[in-house]
Amino acid sequence: MKRRQKRVLQMAFVFMVALIFLPNVGLWSLYREKHLMKSHEAAEQGFSLGLSEGHIYTWTDGLRRRDWHDNESIRRDELRVGKGEHGKPYPLAEDECDDSVYKENGFNIYVSNNIALDRSLPDIRHPNCKTKLYLENLPNTSIIIPFHNEGWSSLLRTIHSISYRTPDHLIAEIILVDDYSDRGTPSPIIPAPAMCEPTNRRPVGKDSAELCPKVFTLAELRVSLSLSPDPL
Structure with missing residues (x-):
């Protein structure tokens, strides 16, 4: 009889724990999913999280972080046009196609000599990296x-x-x-x-x-x- 009562009490305890714990797991999963969706949407919109160059933010670990991105330079690069800009292929005329330009360096040195030294590059960062903060100091x-x-x-x-x-x-x-x-x-x-x-x-x-x-x-x-x- 005592063994049966003990078994009933154990089952009741497990039921109560499940009743309390499982809804919280569901709520946490729902909150996490919504949070990730919002973060992804905000990152895709660019710099719309209120972060701006030079602003300082204190993290929960007490270390101060800031936005190091040079947003003005990023916008300026986006507007650039020209051969090789944004990592796009350099168009070659038929008389410019010469295999000898590959021999010394393993790449087309003629193209390298004719694209800008400060050419723009495509932004290949993950959306979450666009709003990433780094240590201030x-x-x-x-x-x-x-x-x-x-x-x-x-x-x-x-x-x-x-x-x-x-x-x-x-x-x-x-x-x-x-x-x-x-x-x-x-x-x-x-x-x-x-x-x-x-x-x-x-x-x-x-x-x-x-x-x-x-x-x-x-x-x-x-x-x-x-x-x-x-x-x-």
Whole structure:
């Protein structure tokens, strides 16, 4: 008899817990679904969440965050037109199609030499990234670019995209490390003592960098948006 009463009490307890818990799970799922839908809709509308460049927001962890996006530059890039702008293909005439332009660099250096160094790029960010906030106080960084026999217009475009799309005070320096090129390089570039494997290129630039965080990047990198705030 006692065992039966105990079993009944256990079943009653389980029923009460389910009665209290399950509706809350349903309400939470409904709230979460609506919240995600609102966040997605707001992100697709661009910068409509009340976030504006330079505004500071205090998070629940007590750390202050801000919107680092240069919205004016983003809008200015959206209006640009021209060959190669927004990452679109460069149209070539028949007399400009020459396979020899691919031999030295592995890409069409003729096209690289004829598109703007500050060309605009398509915005490939996820909608949620457009309203992402980063820490207000970030250290500056040394950006180190190792290269070997790189086409100069391509290398200059990398430097320009980094400097143009990164807040000035987050860049301490940009260091170019010549990994044993045999085409000749300008004097400010640091030469590597010998041809290095990719993993060994980093110490060369690292020894010459200031005491701050370091970002190693490729010579053919193109910075879209938020290069420094994200990794820092």
